[in-house]
Amino acid sequence: GAEELTETDPTAMALGYKKDTTKVDKTKYPQHTPAQKCSGCALYTGKPGDKQGPCTAFANKIVKADGWCMAYAKKP
Ligand code: SF4
16 A cells, blocks of 8 residues: 655655644744645545545655645645
């Protein structure tokens, strides 16, 4: 199976990835809101309702549905 993205992964750190969108650093990422989650991101390819799924921004590593990073782009 695909590898889970950790918060300490260098690419994850570069994009400010957190497994919990409510834990995102507000001072570093003022554009973030807690309503923004991986499950609502265009780069997330997990199934609706699943707790995690692949993210194309991280070579399809597994991210949390409730996670977030600065590459967030709202699903159209
Ligand atoms: Fe989550 Fe989107 Fe960032 Fe991937 S690009 S980690 S789906 S917010």
